[in-house]
């Protein structure tokens with residue numbers, strides 16, 4: 108694995124389709140702290156973990172880098188304390204009780220955190236995220252709390268070789284963000300669209316992604332199937 112060459116190639120892929128700034132977040136599940144550090148030394152500034160155990164294990168080894176740690180996996184209620192301790196942004200807020208629990212914890216710590224609302228745009232029951240039509244209610248709830256700064260929406264596109272179906276997911280996220288922006292909620296902005304991964308980042312950028320989350324194309328294949336991370340069994 109050549110992280111430098113891979114990173115260069117991913118940056119090239121982004122630049123080829125981007126007409127505005129697109130941030131690159133390293134999706135670092137199962138990747139060692141050493142390999143993550145290599146990518147950070149090459150200029151990466153954003154990382155995202157899916158499991159709190161991995162986040163809390165790697166954070167002490169990498170906090171000196173100054174990189175930002177996002178949480179992009181399913182957040183269980185009993186892991187909120189650690190999530191808030193290590194992550195500066197939680198991209199996977201997908202339910203009202205999580206909003207309440209996050210607020211309670213953040214109040215206790217006197218902290219604020221950035222959040223993205225995770226929307227299920229592929230309508231696959233195996234994936235987390237609020238249904239697009241329920242995103243408004245979630246956004247309205249999140250906007251009530253000063254501890255939470257809503258920055259945008261996150262989605263995982265459909266896994267399919269059919270580009271048009273994948274594209275539809277990303278387009279739906281953009282449309283949903285536009286609708287939420289029009290509500291003019293206090294304390295909430297929907298400008299950030301976190302969408303696109305190793306296999307579909309070009310499509311996501313064409314549909315308005317402001318941040319892509321890339322793992323495999325930089326760090327190589329993982330041992331576990333993504334379903335391990337994305338459904339209830341893996342959570």
Ligand SMILES: *Cc1c(COP(=O)(O)O)cnc(C)c1O
Pocket residue numbers: 134136157179180263304305306320321322323324333336
């Ligand atoms: C693993 C993961 C990614 C990156 O996927 P790759 O195909 O490895 O680039 C992006 N987002 C989330 C939520 C992930 O779990």
